[in-house]
Amino acid sequence: MRELRNGVRRGRAPVVDQCRKPGRGGRGGRRKSEPLVGSCVRTRAAVAKEEAAAARVAGGGVGGGGSGSGAKEKAPAVRPRTRLEAARNRAKAAAAVILISDKDDSKSGESDWIREIEKRDSGRKEIVKAENPPLKDIMMGDDSGGLSANKAGGQEEEGNTAPFPERVQVGGSPVYKIERKLGKGGFGQVFVGRRVSGGNDRTGPGALEVALKFEHRNSKGCSYGPPYEWQVYNTLGGSHGVPKVHYKGRQGDYYVMVMDMLGPSLWDAWNSSGQAMTAEMVACIAAESISILEKMHSRGYVHGDVKPENFLLGQPATAQEKKLFLIDLGLATKWRDSASGVHVEYDQRPDVFRGTVRYASVHAHLGRTASRRDDLESLAYTLIFLHRGRLPWQGYQGDNKSFLVCKKKMSTSPEILCCFCPAPFKQFLEIVVNMKFDEEPNYSKLISLFEGLIGPNPAVRPINTDGAQKIIYQVGQKRGRLTIEEEDDGQPKKKVRLGLPATQWISVYNARLPMKQRYHYNVADARLAQHVERGNEDGLLISCVASCTNLWALIMDAGTSLTSQVYELSPFFLHKEWIMEQWDKNYYISSIAGANNGSSLVVMSKGTQYTQQSYKVSDSFPFKWINKKWREGFYVTSMATAGSRWGVVMSRNAGFTDQVVELDFLYPSEGIHRRWDSGYRITSTAATWDQAALILSVPKRKPGDETQETLRTSQFPSTHVKEKWAKNLYLASVCYGRTVS
Numbered sequence: 001m002r003e004l005r006n007g008v009r010r011g012r013a014p015v016v017d018q019c020r021k022p023g024r025g026g027r028g029g030r031r032k033s034e035p036l037v038g039s040c041v042r043t044r045a046a047v048a049k050e051e052a053a054a055a056r057v058a059g060g061g062v063g064g065g066g067s068g069s070g071a072k073e074k075a076p077a078v079r080p081r082t083r084l085e086a087a088r089n090r091a092k093a094a095a096a097v098i099l100i101s102d103k104d105d106s107k108s109g110e111s112d113w114i115r116e117i118e119k120r121d122s123g124r125k126e127i128v129k130a131e132n133p134p135l136k137d138i139m140m141g142d143d144s145g146g147l148s149a150n151k152a153g154g155q156e157e158e159g160n161t162a163p164f165p166e167r168v169q170v171g172g173s174p175v176y177k178i179e180r181k182l183g184k185g186g187f188g189q190v191f192v193g194r195r196v197s198g199g200n201d202r203t204g205p206g207a208l209e210v211a212l213k214f215e216h217r218n219s220k221g222c223s224y225g226p227p228y229e230w231q232v233y234n235t236l237g238g239s240h241g242v243p244k245v246h247y248k249g250r251q252g253d254y255y256v257m258v259m260d261m262l263g264p265s266l267w268d269a270w271n272s273s274g275q276a277m278t279a280e281m282v283a284c285i286a287a288e289s290i291s292i293l294e295k296m297h298s299r300g301y302v303h304g305d306v307k308p309e310n311f312l313l314g315q316p317a318t319a320q321e322k323k324l325f326l327i328d329l330g331l332a333t334k335w336r337d338s339a340s341g342v343h344v345e346y347d348q349r350p351d352v353f354r355g356t357v358r359y360a361s362v363h364a365h366l367g368r369t370a371s372r373r374d375d376l377e378s379l380a381y382t383l384i385f386l387h388r389g390r391l392p393w394q395g396y397q398g399d400n401k402s403f404l405v406c407k408k409k410m411s412t413s414p415e416i417l418c419c420f421c422p423a424p425f426k427q428f429l430e431i432v433v434n435m436k437f438d439e440e441p442n443y444s445k446l447i448s449l450f451e452g453l454i455g456p457n458p459a460v461r462p463i464n465t466d467g468a469q470k471i472i473y474q475v476g477q478k479r480g481r482l483t484i485e486e487e488d489d490g491q492p493k494k495k496v497r498l499g500l501p502a503t504q505w506i507s508v509y510n511a512r513l514p515m516k517q518r519y520h521y522n523v524a525d526a527r528l529a530q531h532v533e534r535g536n537e538d539g540l541l542i543s544c545v546a547s548c549t550n551l552w553a554l555i556m557d558a559g560t561s562l563t564s565q566v567y568e569l570s571p572f573f574l575h576k577e578w579i580m581e582q583w584d585k586n587y588y589i590s591s592i593a594g595a596n597n598g599s600s601l602v603v604m605s606k607g608t609q610y611t612q613q614s615y616k617v618s619d620s621f622p623f624k625w626i627n628k629k630w631r632e633g634f635y636v637t638s639m640a641t642a643g644s645r646w647g648v649v650m651s652r653n654a655g656f657t658d659q660v661v662e663l664d665f666l667y668p669s670e671g672i673h674r675r676w677d678s679g680y681r682i683t684s685t686a687a688t689w690d691q692a693a694l695i696l697s698v699p700k701r702k703p704g705d706e707t708q709e710t711l712r713t714s715q716f717p718s719t720h721v722k723e724k725w726a727k728n729l730y731l732a733s734v735c736y737g738r739t740v741s
């Protein structure tokens with residue numbers, strides 16, 4: 001961090017994310033700012049009345065003074081300013097205070113404290129998220145490597161031990177005798193079925209031998225009837241690169257699918273070629289698999305689990321032995337609506353992971369809705385694995401394996417990942433990891449990257465590339481949208497995964513009526529009190545706190561609409577006893593910050609609209625808990641990190657109608673912009689060394705001016721804040737942490 005503050009990043013121009021909607025005109029003019037030592041105050045004659053009112057309120061009981069322990073409090077005698085407020089105060093005073101220690105046992109080291117001061121349930125919120133059929137719900141794929149036949153050892157579900165029938169006849173099929181096992185996945189087992197009579201063909205409905213995929217009726221994927229995969233095969237089966245399903249039906253305890261029998265998987269082929277395939281072989285695989293994905297995508301599906309085990313070759317010693325197929329459609333989802341053709345909506349649910357850890361896209365790790373880019377990113381890892389024999393994130397174990405693998409993927413630049421591969425591998429990876437959520441891949445362009453590695457004579461290629469050739473013929477008929485270095489507008493495309501992780505300040509500014517705001521930064525523990533006291537004397541209360549290099553940043557406003565405030569500097573993240581004490585006195589947490597050394601600054605206020613509050617400290621971003629609390633009507637109202645720990649505060653009656661999370665290993669620009677279009681604005685920010693999290697909410701009452709701007713700066717944005725003030729934009733949230741990967 002020190003390096004960043006003093007070194008290369010010093011003086012770096014701030015990255016500005018500006019999402020403006022036309023504001024209301026005539027909201028005051030320019031104003032002078034009046035810097036103090038190490039701080040900045042803004043005053044304005046036109047807001048004198050408002051300030052005087054705030055000062056009156058503050059004079060009645062703004063926290064100040066206090067003992068040397070670091071905890072400060074001065075219980076105010078606040079006169080309610082409105083009848084509504086008076087009623088609210090009465091209701092609060094009358095409410096029974098129940099403290100519940102709701103320790104979450106899902107993870108060690110996490111604590112979850114809830115305060116209920118009202119038994120009234122103030123409006124439950126139903127989260128309705130459009131999801132593709134999640135039949136293969138959460139599948140943390142095996143990362144141990146090995147033959148595909150054993151790839152999901154230990155994932156077999158209870159109830160799947162029912163004996164397989166000796167003979168199978170389903171959906172009007174011939175009778176098959178079950179022979180050797182072809183493979184086993186997390187959900188199904190596949191056997192050779194040999195026709196009992198007739199059938200001399202090698203493939204097709206009359207084939208002598210077929211592949212029979214069995215799924216037990218009690219397996220996860222069959223809770224609602226036949227496996228979801230059947231539906232996908234109905235649409236995709238038999239299309240380019242997808243085996244044909246000839247019959248399906250239930251027999252006894254099993255759902256059985258009768259399909260063309262194929263040969264070894266690319267995993268098997270990789271194993272038998274010394275665990276490293278030649279560049280030409282992999283280039284052929286690349287070209288053909290891109291064409292298979294193109295076909296699948298053109299029919300509205302993303303595969304969702306692209307990996308060597310799921311690519312099979314045709315049967316050996318047949319005309320199809322060099323033909324590539326993509327199997328296992330159980331995780332396929334629609335990327336566009338079949339009827340309207342509209343792209344599915346973007347969403348992120350960081351607790352949802354589908355796919356196989358080793359090959360999953362970073363977006364899949366982060367729980368983002370699957371789209372075409374994800375299949376291509378998984379394909380890039382597959383290709384590099386087949387050629388190099390290893391990926392840098394193999395070998396992680398334990399509960400947070402997915403996090404560690406994702407972190408490694410994000411911190412490995414395409415240059416490093418492909419340093420021993422021919423250039424097209426890097427070019428391919430760079431294009432696909434920089435794709436937007438709804439971007440249409442330029443398949444022909446992607447295929448053509450690998451052309452130089454493939455021999456001229458199709459007849460002697462190790463893999464049949466007919467499908468790729470077909471797409472290449474289309475080049476020129478359709479204008480390619482994507483080039484390697486540039487987008488349509490000729491501007492170089494912003495790249496992610498530079499392999500140079502950086503931390504920065506993230507500051508968020510909201511349009512507000514003119515008010516007095518003051519900031520302090522690089523504040524040492526010992527100097528905190530004097531800044532707060534001086535602010536209080538001037539009628540300001542703390543609206544936001546943050547920390548960088550164990551020094552505090554403090555934002556104080558005249559327009560918080562809070563009535564009184566207490567705060568505590570504590571060596572703990574977070575200090576439960578103190579928080580509970582203040583809860584007892586009807587203070588609610590209004591902002592929190594944590595330092596790398598584990599200490600925290602908690603600000604608790606009266607005058608919030610909250611009716612109930614709960615917080616959680618967790619070693620990883622606690623999305624599951626947030627999701628649970630959303631369902632109970634809570635919304636995230638403040639958030640902080642201390643080192644790699646997260647602290648999240650959620651409140652009832654927070655004034656939001658909906659809320660979402662954006663979590664990433666860099667500043668999640670794309671997600672923010674997508675959310676912005678649906679009316680969400682950033683309401684909380686926090687970041688660790690590894691990740692940045694932003695909470696975006698839809699306010700119950702839309703502000704007259706919805707303008708919100710964000711900045712990323714290596715230094716505290718002191719001069720920028722003043723520029724924002726000149727535009728009536730006020731600091732609403734600030735944090736320091738990871739923004740660049």
Ligand SMILES: Nc1ncnc2c1ncn2[C@@H]1O[C@H](COP(=O)(O)OP(=O)(O)OP(=O)(O)O)[C@@H](O)[C@H]1O
Nearest residue numbers: 148182183184185186187188190211260261262328
């Ligand atoms: N048509 C086929 N012909 C030959 N072998 C097949 C065929 N389909 C599947 N297999 C073999 O059976 C294995 C398991 O099949 P599949 O991947 O469809 O099962 P799954 O339970 O859905 O797998 P996963 O756990 O990866 O989701 C494959 O890896 C492959 O080795």
